Amino acid sequence: MTEHEPLRLHVPEPTGRPGRHTDFSYLHVSSAGEVRRPPVDTRPVDTNDLAYVLVRVLDDDGRAVGPWVMQTDPKLLRRGLRAMMKTRIFDARMLIAQRQRKMSFYMQCLGEEAIAIAHALALEPGDMCFPTYRQQGLLLARDDVDMVEMICQLLSNERDPMKGRQLPVMYSYKRAGFFSISGNLATQFVQAVGWGMASAIKGDTRIASGWIGDGATAEADFHTALTFAHVYRAPVILNVVNNQWAISTFQAIAGGEATTFAARGVGCGIASLRVDGNDFLAVYAASQWAAGRARSNLGPTLIEWVTYRAGPHSTSDDPSKYRPADDWAHFPLGDPIARLKQHLIALGAWSEQEHEHAQKELEAQVAAAQKEAERYGTLADGHMRSAAEMFKDVYKDMPEHLRRQRRQLGV
Amino acid sequence: MDIKTRTNQTSISMRKTPMTMIQALRSAMDVMLERDPNVVVYGQDVGYFGGVFRCTEGLQAKYGKSRVFDAPISEGGIVGTAVGMGAYGLRAVVEIQFADYFYPASDQIVSEAARLRYRSAGDFTAPITIRMPCGGGIYGGQTHSQSPEALFTHVCGLRTVMPSNPYDAKGLLIASIECDDPVIFLEPKRLYNGPFDGHHDKPVVPWSRHPLGEVPEGHYTVPLESAAVFRAGSELTVITYGTMVFVSEAAVLETGIDAEIIDLRSLWPLDLDTLVNSVNKTGRCVVVHEATRTSGFGAELTALVQEHCFYHLEAPIERVAGWDTPYPHAQEWAYFPGPARVATAFKRAMEA
């Protein structure tokens, strides 16, 4: 007979559920300016403390404080603000278009806009991102990506650059440093490391930036990416977007309970930061820091961006079934757009009137792009690429069996 | 008891209720969680929320978090832990959110679960059931539409099952959970809410208006390795499974050809007698599946028919399948082997 007590299975739970408020103290939010900024050539092991705190620059009054404040041209901040506003407007309009059945599916990044946009502004031409489906901000932050073309992809129409083959939002823009999005989670994370290794093998100066969600860090590809990045000191930024949810699953089920995702990096010998992802200035500063390391042969940096998925997972999801309806309103890191706006106004570099004007102007821009894209068809009206497209690009040259099948289909 | 002759006394007297395929699958897990304390159910989003297709809705509330729970997004982890639980004596019923996402679990399925009994000479077994929605027709694009059954039927030691209706879904899932071998349980998601026949522009009849949507409330099994004669006929034999059962039925109605439709239900190991008897009777055979054609399970079926029925065949065996391309998004209905493509194959088989 044993005298041990019976074992119990621990299954993590969020504190909040429909009808019960979330206790966000689990986030361990540091105050703005509190967290130190190590030198760029710090040893990975010396970032251990940084994996458990939260780098923040903007305080509650919208002032930039502490060691992570950078001399940033207000012009760049205004550009960032406008790109975030554009992304939010874009998402809202595409959501409506999906409800109108003009597209089959959509995914917003509501509440997470600062991360992709400030990060994009910290990278250089030639760098390559390996994104997930929630980094449309990487594209919308750029001037060289045409919104009309993006919407054509979403509408699966005659001008869809993915030729109708991919779900909406599964963009690919090699020329804009944006790797083709996979539906299979986490695969891109280790590919980003490989791209960075290639740049090092070739003696180039370009760096890679890999992206993954909190939920997907449970996949083996995440852990493999960390090992390869560490072993080869790959010039890569490893971004973990912790928006607290993976569809209906709280981040504790991905292994975020009583530790952080940033801590995974330190454990693998990778310099790691945990950063307020709703603080545009903090995202920009941390991205610069990590890019500086990668570009100086100092190796990879893992950054956990703490944020909140304010919308449903996708147009197929209904979050009221598994989390409090007003959860975002209570999230302690606020709204990234409101926070940067407040900062710029405090600086005297922006005003309510300018904001309102920009909002109208961007709404008109997105509406015009949508209108033009719809001229080339929508999923609902059936103006799409020919079925013959289906047989192309399976191989470089179409083998005989596919030509036979295409003939059989009569296209 | 022999798996094929296992009878099913309970179903006869039991009360039946209209169920969708989703409700029938949930009912099977409910019955087994109730009957067998060794049954556990887990997977991505299956706990509190009840699964993205709602197949496990309410089960966590009923059986508690240590029997029905959410899993990290790691298919390898989900199947690997299921094998470990099996070694302890549990029967894990795990969900892979879409069949398109089983690949990270390949090693645990192919090298571990499938061969554990063999390599340990029966010392350890993996009595696990791996559920996964499969098939297209929902504008899911290439990563929410695949039919990877042939990747499993090729692996010795696995059982691969695919129901086509709520009655079979519940009976087969219970039989799979009770089975001591690892079972890959593929659920054609286009059939979750009704017998979709391939006419995507017409509304689908709900299961509540179909006789196979009448499902006994309690425990019953549909034995593994037993095919169903879905429709009796004399002119040709259609060998199919899953969504294509109803597409084939539509083709029968549209061509007026008196075809016998065999719904395999268990893909491998399978009920060879039922198909051989049918083909020997009709002398013509059309094999139909949604998966890509080359090295698809249809190739195996065609070879079996050729081996066992050659001297009864009056026409070459026809195959209808998805094209050999990834599943496209916008051109989904040009990809899907609908009733027209099946009907063409029927006519070719009849004219030969």
Ligand SMILES: Cc1ncc(C[n+]2csc(CCOP(=O)(O)OP(=O)(O)O)c2C)c(N)n1
């Ligand atoms: C290999 C694999 N498994 C499961 C899925 C289904 N799936 C799609 S998104 C998602 C949740 C991902 O959550 P997270 O990584 O936190 O990213 P977020 O959606 O929050 O941005 C799941 C389970 C998938 N796409 N790929």
Ligand SMILES: [Mg+2]
């Ligand atoms: Mg997430």
